[in-house]
Amino acid sequence: MIEITLQLLSFIAAAILVIVGLTGMLFLDNLIKKIISFTLLSDGVNLALVSLGYVEGGIASILTPGSSVVDFPYNAILIFGPGIVLTNIVIGVSTTAILVALTIVLYKRYGTLKASKVLKGERK
């Protein structure tokens, strides 16, 4: 019997976000909807990364005066997950900005947001 923990629920939520985002990116034809799907995918990955470092009843990964050096490694959450999430948020915003900018330029040129029409006949 699998024990339902907060970490497991977080992973399930992350998996749902990733699947919804991936499906949208691959199968939706509207460029704006594809970009929104990308943000869902990115959020799913962030949630998975944070959940990976979760320790039941754990403490922040900062060694404060008076805390036990022996217990610290066992109780502290993994810092890499939250650390990479901070950067992933920044990169996600940059990627979204580039995608939106390119979508605007292509919309001005073709007058449509349908990826199938915009990307058709790309070779000169």
Place this chain on the structure above:
Amino acid sequence: MNEPITNLWSIPLLIVIPILTAILVNLLYNKANAIKTIAISSSITLLAIALISPFGFQWFTGQPGVIPGGGYTFSADIFAWRLSLEYYYGSLQQILIVIMSLLLAFVVFISTRVLKKNFGTYIGLLFLLYTSAAIIIMVNDFYHLWIGVEFGSLLVAGVVAASGESISQKAALKYTFFSALSGAGMAISLALILGLTGYSNISDAIRFMSNNQLGGMSGVLYVAFGFLILSWIYAGGLAPTHPLKSDVYGAAYPHATILLQTQSKLMLVAMGLIILRLFSGLPFAKEVMLAISVITMMLGVVMALLQTDFRWTLAYLIISHSGLVTVGISLGTVAGIIGGLFQAVNDIIYMSILLLCCEAVLYFGSGTSIRSISGIAKSSPWLTGAVIVGALAASGIPPLNGFQSELILIQAALGQGLPEIAVIILMVSVTTFIALFKSIYSIFLRPADQTIIVGKPSADATTTGLSPVPKVLFLALAVLIGIAIILGVYPNLALNFLNETAMKVVYVPWVP
């Protein structure tokens, strides 16, 4: 020169100078003379730093390594858990960064001549592209590896979109969408490795895996391997994501493609070696990498053969020859890795020669299609000579550099008992020759049609408003051809830089 070994002065400079230059030229925006002066002096400074720098480490967290028996050290010569974000500048990094700096200087020179306005932002992007490649080739921690790859993917899209044509913008859009998928996969992969080992430093993680004999026993490691391979494929343009990368190469300005393909090769080498160091204990890891490489080589060269535009022929050949680089690395032997690394060096050089010739063809005003232009040899024999030398080098004809690296790759494949790989490498060489000479004959050697107007401004956006081919382009061609011949006659000049890296990857993979 008496720096502590973990505090090498040149490493931060190789990262910070291009970033500062990018910010500065972007701010100057349209002040042409100021931008030219700053960009050119900055690229020459980077070349000088790369040339004179000693080898060493940079530990970014500033804390000492923890010696297993007790105590601390700042010396990388003593074994210690490093527990830090780390860069390493060694012989492999030196040769690749020197070549990239040289190419950056030429590309900056050329782009200041080619673009008439708004080139501050464009040159800024080129410098940032250089930074991302320098980060990836020097990095020895998961955090910077991931940032370098992500940052590099966005910059590729930026540089391609900057040409302003609809085909470039579409290529950039597609590339960015897929970079989101690949980046997410890589983040998960690195987080899994970290969750398994607890170390963000690659050397520490490999040591941990070796001490605890994780190897093929851990299912998590297989998932991490799969995601990292996915990122490697995407970053380097290997099959099956090769159409994305070939679109990028074909849609960018040819001079920008020089830096784009250099960045891709550096990513392939850096990530390939990291994957090999981390996962060589996994069953089938090398076989998976080898299969991807072989498929890439064959698909790329077949697609190149079908093209009728010189620019697109080169785009697919770059993809195909990326497979040659990764075949060597994937063999996982000292000879194979040396061959792969040497192929990367040579590939960057001869593809740059061919791309510069392609850029020069645009100045003749009729594009680069074999149906629209012919007879350049009569009006520009030097350019024709240069493109033939580049094509011979790419086809592995002696005494040029491509021959030496392909010979080492063939010997390495035979040494591993894989004659079929050796045959495929030979086939790729022959097909490269045919694909290139199909374009070269039509564009350069075939008698001229009336449509060619030599020396007039091109209708292509790349050369709008310019008539003569810039002299710096010929200078760049002369320098690169010189290097191609020297490396072809004296391969040890480069091999001496690559032996140490190959030995370390095979025998002491925890040493960067």
